[in-house]
Amino acid sequence: MKTVQTINDLTNFLECNKGKTIGFVPTMGYLHEGHLALLNMAREENEIVVASIFVNPAQFGPNEDLDRYPRDLERDTMLAAKAGVDALFVPTAKDMYPFESGITINAGELSNKLCGESRPGHFDGVLKVITKLFHLVQPTKAYFGQKDAQQLAIIETFVSAYNFPVQIIRVSTVRENDGLAKSSRNVFLSDSERIEAVHLYEALSIATETWKKTKDVNEAIAKGKSHIEQNTSGRIDYFDVLTYPNLKANIENAEQLLFATAVFFEKARLIDNIIVEVKEV
Amino acid sequence: MKTVQTINDLTNFLECNKGKTIGFVPTMGYLHEGHLALLNMAREENEIVVASIFVNPAQFGPNEDLDRYPRDLERDTMLAAKAGVDALFVPTAKDMYPFESGITINAGELSNKLCGESRPGHFDGVLKVITKLFHLVQPTKAYFGQKDAQQLAIIETFVSAYNFPVQIIRVSTVRENDGLAKSSRNVFLSDSERIEAVHLYEALSIATETWKKTKDVNEAIAKGKSHIEQNTSGRIDYFDVLTYPNLKANIENAEQLLFATAVFFEKARLIDNIIVEVKEV
Numbered sequence: 073m074k075t076v077q078t079i080n081d082l083t084n085f086l087e088c089n090k091g092k093t094i095g096f097v098p099t100m101g102y103l104h105e106g107h108l109a110l111l112n113m114a115r116e117e118n119e120i121v122v123a124s125i126f127v128n129p130a131q132f133g134p135n136e137d138l139d140r141y142p143r144d145l146e147r148d149t150m151l152a153a154k155a156g157v158d159a160l161f162v163p164t165a166k167d168m169y170p171f172e173s174g175i176t177i178n179a180g181e182l183s184n185k186l187c188g189e190s191r192p193g194h195f196d197g198v199l200k201v202i203t204k205l206f207h208l209v210q211p212t213k214a215y216f217g218q219k220d221a222q223q224l225a226i227i228e229t230f231v232s233a234y235n236f237p238v239q240i241i242r243v244s245t246v247r248e249n250d251g252l253a254k255s256s257r258n259v260f261l262s263d264s265e266r267i268e269a270v271h272l273y274e275a276l277s278i279a280t281e282t283w284k285k286t287k288d289v290n291e292a293i294a295k296g297k298s299h300i301e302q303n304t305s306g307r308i309d310y311f312d313v314l315t316y317p318n319l320k321a322n323i324e325n326a327e328q329l330l331f332a333t334a335v336f337f338e339k340a341r342l343i344d345n346i347i348v349e350v351k352e353v
Numbered sequence: 354m355k356t357v358q359t360i361n362d363l364t365n366f367l368e369c370n371k372g373k374t375i376g377f378v379p380t381m382g383y384l385h386e387g388h389l390a391l392l393n394m395a396r397e398e399n400e401i402v403v404a405s406i407f408v409n410p411a412q413f414g415p416n417e418d419l420d421r422y423p424r425d426l427e428r429d430t431m432l433a434a435k436a437g438v439d440a441l442f443v444p445t446a447k448d449m450y451p452f453e454s455g456i457t458i459n460a461g462e463l464s465n466k467l468c469g470e471s472r473p474g475h476f477d478g479v480l481k482v483i484t485k486l487f488h489l490v491q492p493t494k495a496y497f498g499q500k501d502a503q504q505l506a507i508i509e510t511f512v513s514a515y516n517f518p519v520q521i522i523r524v525s526t527v528r529e530n531d532g533l534a535k536s537s538r539n540v541f542l543s544d545s546e547r548i549e550a551v552h553l554y555e556a557l558s559i560a561t562e563t564w565k566k567t568k569d570v571n572e573a574i575a576k577g578k579s580h581i582e583q584n585t586s587g588r589i590d591y592f593d594v595l596t597y598p599n600l601k602a603n604i605e606n607a608e609q610l611l612f613a614t615a616v617f618f619e620k621a622r623l624i625d626n627i628i629v630e631v632k633e634v
Binding site for chain 2: 176
């Protein structure tokens with residue numbers, strides 16, 4: 073595996089591998105099994121695998137956890153190499169954002185709900201870095217975890233609306249044995265919070281089961297919320313049911329429904345979701 | 354020459370020409386010698402030349418001339434074929450904009466001056482269509498006329514800031530014998546306006562000469578404006594001197610200066626500009 077630290081080195085690496093299919097896994101590092109699932113799928117489906125590690129300042133708000141976002145490049149490098157990555161791109165913020173153009177990408181309506189509501193500008197920053205990374209890597213396929221469902225919905229919509237020549241691959245959420253979704257932020261949970269945190273997924277399961285039985289969204293949300301409130305010390309940021317990938321509250325004629333929640337714990341805000349195929353119900 | 358009307362047909366054409374260098378000339382049609390200069394340069398520098406004709410609704414304001422923008426596809430097709438274009442892409446608005454994603458690109462500060470001031474949203478629409486066209490055509494080089502200097506500055510900045518894998522080539526303005534810049538909108542001039550219109554370029558020349566002698570921007574602008582006011586029936590939209598490509602009013606340390614003007618005539622708004630290399634002065 074080659075670790076490339078500059079855009080120039082990345083371009084040289086890609087030049088040497090011209091014509092090959094490229095699977096791309098953009099990450100913020102501190103790799104866990106969720107990332108490894110993305111890397112494994114990219115490895116299976118492409119001739120070349122490029123992964124990036126870049127804690128993107130543009131997607132963190134002024135009061136968010138940019139500075140204390142967990143980092144471990146040595147361990148990440150080892151894990152990426154083991155997963156069969158060909159090139160690990162680890163640019164600096166200065167290399168990615170050498171100047172401020174004043175030209176912005178606005179995620180719009182899709183970002184005014186769920187995680188976007190408490191993280192203004194977050195998805196604009198995601199689209200900014202994804203646009204740059206897609207242009208730099210020019211991947212055949214790019215892999216994203218379903219755990220960040222709103223991010224996935226926005227990127228799928230963006231790629232389709234702006235004709236990016238890349239195929240977006242949705243990869244299922246990887247979970248701990250007890251059901252907690254793998255996340256780099258899980259390290260911030262206290263021991264007791266870690267035990268409580270399993271109830272996010274349980275609440276989502278209760279909500280989807282309720283909806284399947286009753287088709288009553290409000291009842292599904294109420295039951296899910298109440299489960300979290302009764303079983304955790306966390307504060308619910310949102311618990312919502314929207315169409316996927318349009319993220320509309322009016323779920324009539326939806327083909328897929330997103331059941332999603334976010335909960336604030338002492339030092340971590342956790343998210344999780346379940347996507348339900350409506351036609352299968 | 355192949356005329357391709359759908360994105361699918363374009364993709365098929367490009368698939369058949371994989372690995373070749375592609376020169377791309379995006380236009381709104383009604384081709385004149387300015388466009389032909391772009392096509393000729395693209396023909397010289399690339400294995401494949403793709404041109405597009407698309408009167409982009411996204412870059413016209415509600416009170417602008419979208420409906421009466423001049424069109425002549427038959428003549429354009431003949432001219433493009435003669436210029437050696439390999440594929441002429443003429444999509445419909447429905448093919449280019451099949452749905453509204455709500456995700457927008459905002460040209461920002463660079464668009465709040467010169468033409469952008471009287472055409473709010475214009476450059477956002479330009480960046481929207483250019484992003485889509487660049488992703489669809491994936492050109493090696495794309496050719497733009499210097500006549501639309503603000504557009505060129507914004508696209509150069511956008512491509513650099515967002516790492517589009519394309520080289521932007523600036524092509525000099527092509528002029529009529531008397532100096533009037535070629536433009537699709539010149540057909541809207543009355544006979545007397547057509548005679549007057551030469552004074553846009555003359556005024557810009559007077560302003561650049563004044564600046565070279567005196568280094569006094571205000572004097573240069575005043576002389577240029579006064580020349581247009583005394584010699585035409587048009588109403589000046591702007592006459593300005595800014596740095597290029599940053600489009601800043603503070604010209605200290607600038608390497609290039611843009612002298613630009615726009616003038617409203619009865620049925621047409623004309624623009625023209627001169628870019629001066631500061632170090633050469």
